[in-house]
Amino acid sequence: MSRVALVTGGNRGIGLAVARRLAADGMKVAVTYRSDPPSDLFAVQCDVRDPESVHHAVNEVEQTLGGIDVLVANSGITRDRAFAVMSEPDFAAVMDTNLMGAYRVTRAVVREMMRKREGRIVFVSSVAGLTGSVGQANYASSKAGMIGLARSLALELSPYGVTVNTVAPGWVDTDMTVRLPEKVKEGITSQVPLGRQGSAEEIAEVVGFLASEGSSYVTGAVLPVDGGLSLGA
Numbered sequence: 524m525s526r527v528a529l530v531t532g533g534n535r536g537i538g539l540a541v542a543r544r545l546a547a548d549g550m551k552v553a554v555t556y557r558s559d560p561p562s563d564l565f566a567v568q569c570d571v572r573d574p575e576s577v578h579h580a581v582n583e584v585e586q587t588l589g590g591i592d593v594l595v596a597n598s599g600i601t602r603d604r605a606f607a608v609m610s611e612p613d614f615a616a617v618m619d620t621n622l623m624g625a626y627r628v629t630r631a632v633v634r635e636m637m638r639k640r641e642g643r644i645v646f647v648s649s650v651a652g653l654t655g656s657v658g659q660a661n662y663a664s665s666k667a668g669m670i671g672l673a674r675s676l677a678l679e680l681s682p683y684g685v686t687v688n689t690v691a692p693g694w695v696d697t698d699m700t701v702r703l704p705e706k707v708k709e710g711i712t713s714q715v716p717l718g719r720q721g722s723a724e725e726i727a728e729v730v731g732f733l734a735s736e737g738s739s740y741v742t743g744a745v746l747p748v749d750g751g752l753s754l755g756a
Contacts, residue, residue, distance in 0.1 A: 524589075525549055525550055525551045526550050526592040526593060527550065527552075527553070527584070527588045527589045527591050527593070528542075528550045528552045528553070528592065528593035528594075528595065529552075529553050529555070529581070529584055529591050529593070529594050529595070529632065530542040530545070530552065530553070530554045530555070530595040530597055531554075531555045531594075531595065531596055531598040531624065531628050532554075532555060532556070532571075532597045532598035533553075533554025533555060533556070533561070533564065533566075533595075533597065534555075534558075534559055534560055535559070535698055536698050536723055537597060537692060537695065537697060537723045537726050537727070538554065538595070538597040538598070538647075539554070539723070540722075540723035540726065540727040541595055541647075541723075541726070541731070542554045542564055542595075543563075543564075543727070544724070544727035544728065544731045545593065545595075545730075545731060545734060546564065548731060548734075548735065550592075550593065550734075551565075551588045552564055552565065553565045553566070553567060553587075554566050554567075555567055555568070555569035555580055555598065556568060557569070565584075565587065565588065567583045567584060568580070571598045571623075571624030571625075571627055571628060572619050572620055572623070572624060574627055577627045577631050578631060581628070581631040581632060585635075590639065591632045591635065591636075592636070592641070593643045593644075593734045594628060594629060594632050594642075594643070594644045594645070595645045595647065595730060595734065596624070596625040596629060596644070596645070596646045596669075597647040598620060598624045598625075598628075599620060599624075599647070599649075599665075600616070600620045601617065601659065601699065602614075602616060602617050602661060602662075603658045603659050603662070604658060606658075609660060609661060613661060616661075617661035617662055617664075617665050618661060618664065618665045618668070620665075621666065621669065622665040622668040622669055622672070625646055625672060629644060629672075629676065632644075633676075633680070633685070636680070636683065636685045637680065640683050640684040640685075641683075641684045641685065642683075642684070642685040643733065643734045643735075643738070644673070644676065644680075644685065644686070644687040644688070645687075645688055645689070645730050645733045645734055646670075646673045646689045646690070647689075647690055647692065648666040648667075648673075648689045648690065648691045648692075648745070649662070649663070649666040649691055649692060649693075650691050650692065650693040650694075650749045650753045651666050652665075652666030652667035652668075652669065652670055652691060653667070653691055653747065654752075666691075669689065670689050670745055673687045673688065673689045673743070673745075674687075674689075674743050677742040678743070681742055686733075686739070686741060687742055687743065688733045688738070688741060688742060688743065688744045688745075688746070689744070689745045689746070690726060690729050690733065690746050690748055691748065691749065691753070692721065692726045692748050692749065693721060693747065693748065693749020693750055693752040693753065694712065694714075694715055694720050694749065694750065694752060695720060695721045695722065696720045696721070696722055696723070697723060700720070708720075714752060715749070715750040715751065715752050716750060716751030716754060717750035718750075719750065721748060721750055725748060726748050729746055729748050733746070
């Protein structure tokens with residue numbers, strides 16, 4: 524039988540590319556969204572900041588597609604600002620969505636994976652969690668926290684056959700980056716050793732491997748997919 528995958532924030536950008544890649548690999552894929560669900564995938568509305576919303580979304584996926592075998596925790600937001608003028612609500616909102624959201628969805632699916640003694644969990648973090656990022660203290664903190672959470676879970680869940688890994692995308696062409704001024708984009712690109720932006724599909728390739736049976740001996744890994752941007756970090 525086809526494995527079931529849940530991708531949070533799977534209605535656009537990296538999440539959508541991941542969901543389509545997993546579907547192409549033969550999985551039954553569900554995505555969560557807050558607005559604008561994709562038309563080509565099974566979609567459930569969910570706000571990862573709300574435990575009840577997460578609970579209902581996971582239940583809907585399980586009742587419709589079956590027990591979840593693969594979780595990709597991808598939902599994330601930014602509220603960029605220099606730290607000296609960053610408000611506590613802006614810091615907390617990013618932590619609540621990015622880090623606590625990953626906690627909530629993982630908590631909702633992990634017991635069933637432990638019971639079945641198999642499962643794949645992939646966190647979509649960021650190179651910012653490895654290197655830090657000016658104006659993104661909240662975002663970088665949340666993404667670094669995801670790495671610590673994933674590595675801790677890898678230790679806890681290994682006896683149950685559940686692997687937990689992290690992908691750390693770098694400078695990727697998404698809805699979040701396309702709005703930046705050209706000069707800013709050129710400046711960031713100049714810092715990438717490979718000399719270009721990555722694509723959401725390139726991130727999805729790596730997530731697809733970590734979600735596959737072929738990654739059965741990989742757990743606790745942090746894989747930068749960043750064109751070399753984090754070299755030396």
